[in-house]
Amino acid sequence: MDSGLSDPLPPHVVFYPFPIQSHVNTTMSLAELLCLAGFRITFVISEHGHSRLAQYTDTLRRLSASYREEFVFKVVPDGLDPDAPRSDDNLWKIYDNYQKDAGSLFRELNGASPVTCIIADGLMTFSIDVAEELGIPLIVFRLIGPQCFWTYFNVPQMIETGDLPIKGEEDMEAFIRCSDLPSFCRVADPLDPFLQYIIAETLQTKRAQALVFNTFDQLDRTVLEHVRKHFPNVYTVGPLHKHLKLRLAQVSGAQSQVQFNSFWQVDRSCIAWLNKQPPRSVIYVSFGSLTRMTREQLMGFWHGLVNSGQRFLWVIRPDLVAGHEQGSEPIELRKATEERGYMVGWAPQEEVLEHSAVGAFLTHSGWNSTLESLVAGVPMLCWPYYADQQLNSRVVSEAWKAGLDMKDICDREVMQKMVNDLMVDRKEEFLSSTGKISKAAKDAVTEGGSSWESLDCLIEDIKAMRA
Numbered sequence: 001m002d003s004g005l006s007d008p009l010p011p012h013v014v015f016y017p018f019p020i021q022s023h024v025n026t027t028m029s030l031a032e033l034l035c036l037a038g039f040r041i042t043f044v045i046s047e048h049g050h051s052r053l054a055q056y057t058d059t060l061r062r063l064s065a066s067y068r069e070e071f072v073f074k075v076v077p078d079g080l081d082p083d084a085p086r087s088d089d090n091l092w093k094i095y096d097n098y099q100k101d102a103g104s105l106f107r108e109l110n111g112a113s114p115v116t117c118i119i120a121d122g123l124m125t126f127s128i129d130v131a132e133e134l135g136i137p138l139i140v141f142r143l144i145g146p147q148c149f150w151t152y153f154n155v156p157q158m159i160e161t162g163d164l165p166i167k168g169e170e171d172m173e174a175f176i177r178c179s180d181l182p183s184f185c186r187v188a189d190p191l192d193p194f195l196q197y198i199i200a201e202t203l204q205t206k207r208a209q210a211l212v213f214n215t216f217d218q219l220d221r222t223v224l225e226h227v228r229k230h231f232p233n234v235y236t237v238g239p240l241h242k243h244l245k246l247r248l249a250q251v252s253g254a255q256s257q258v259q260f261n262s263f264w265q266v267d268r269s270c271i272a273w274l275n276k277q278p279p280r281s282v283i284y285v286s287f288g289s290l291t292r293m294t295r296e297q298l299m300g301f302w303h304g305l306v307n308s309g310q311r312f313l314w315v316i317r318p319d320l321v322a323g324h325e326q327g328s329e330p331i332e333l334r335k336a337t338e339e340r341g342y343m344v345g346w347a348p349q350e351e352v353l354e355h356s357a358v359g360a361f362l363t364h365s366g367w368n369s370t371l372e373s374l375v376a377g378v379p380m381l382c383w384p385y386y387a388d389q390q391l392n393s394r395v396v397s398e399a400w401k402a403g404l405d406m407k408d409i410c411d412r413e414v415m416q417k418m419v420n421d422l423m424v425d426r427k428e429e430f431l432s433s434t435g436k437i438s439k440a441a442k443d444a445v446t447e448g449g450s451s452w453e454s455l456d457c458l459i460e461d462i463k464a465m466r467a
């Protein structure tokens with residue numbers, strides 16, 4: 001019998017990621033998890049990102065087939081010409097454009113269907129002003145690890161005590177050296193605009209209702225304790241790529257087929273190549289979606305890899321190297337690569353890392369790559385490029401004992417030795433630590449695990465936000 005009391009409308013959550021590859025992909029995993037919980041999702045995406053997804057993936061079709069009008073995209077301009085690179089200084093132009101349009105965007109979305117909550121990228125806390133003006137609760141999603149967030153949070157204090165700007169390469173505290181600080185903190189002028197931006201964004205987070213991290217408690221327990229003293233509502237729901245797969249599997253009862261939401265054409269031929277290699281014999285090499293390197297650095301890596309004698313699978317994004325003409329490399333490198341290497345423009349990274357032939361990962365230590373490697377139990381050789389990566393690589397090597405940190409060195413001999421340390425001489429030691437972390441990560445996103453429970457809390461707390 002109808003009691004006359006109908007269920008309240010499901011919450012309407014607007015996701016607002018900064019429109020670069022890793023942020024869009026990870027935010028989409030969180031959005032899909034909330035959609036699975038019965039929420040209505042509006043996902044704001046740039047025209048550029050949307051057209052890339054349409055061109056290279058079946059994401060749009062899959063989401064609309066699975067959730068229909070419960071998961072919709074709001075496509076917005078990013079202010080750049082269609083062919084302009086979405087990297088380096090152009091990222092600031094995108095930021096300015098998003099900031100300029102945020103007010104009208106959220107007014108329009110809220111007018112069309114009242115918004116229960118906004119989940120905004122931690123790089124764009126200007127959205128807190130708009131949310132406050134409209135009376136909509138806002139949660140910040142930080143796509144860096146908690147160690148980096150904590151470091152950013154402490155920058156004003158470090159300036160006050162004279163620890164910043166850094167003077168040399170001395171130790172800071174415990175195992176952090178000056179060279180391990182995020183690149184934005186390693187500047188000479190405390191008024192550096194980037195540093196000031198980092199400080200402002202991090203402090204603004206205090207005005208949000210809550211803070212979400214793509215990590216799990218056991219991985220970052222100590223630093224999370226510090227963060228929680230200043231931010232009472234912290235949700236740790238990661239590793240999200242694994243979490244989404246497990247929840248989807250629970251709903252459909254089958255291994256889920258969810259694919260990476262890629263901005264590039266994935267070259268799957270590397271899986272066929274991996275299938276022919278012996279177990280744990282291949283080092284996978286990838287520097288994420290934004291890293292650039294010089295021809296000299298490319299040659300350093302190439303010689304180091306070839307001289308290590310190990311097999312390698314290498315992602316060379318079309319825009320990775322400035323000033324290198326394909327085919328201009330020394331013949332001995334080309335020959336060795338044909339014998340025991342394979343190169344692609346973009347790989348299905350999660351699948352590659354889970355492949356039994358992969359024994360190590362040469363990475364730029366982006367937060368997503370780091371988590372994906374930990375989940376797969378693959379030891380890392382770290383060559384951090386910028387931002388949080390300098391800190392991530394130190395934590396990988398010193399706190400988690402999950403790999404080795406090359407830092408700024410791109411010397412062929414150092415690299416040759418480190419590859420062999422990782423894959424031969426100290427192989428068992430590294431596999432033992434990454435194996436334990438991998439198990440802990442999977443436990444966290446299994447029913448009853450810490451990230452599973454944290455996501456359930458987030459879901460309930462958003463439901464309670466409905467007026």
Ligand code: UDP
Binds near residue numbers: 260287288315367368
């Ligand atoms: N990635 C991929 N294929 C590639 C290279 C990278 O799918 O060939 C994905 C990778 O799995 C990760 C993301 O791109 O999820 C890179 O994110 P990360 O945070 O590591 O670095 P960023 O690109 O932000 O520097």
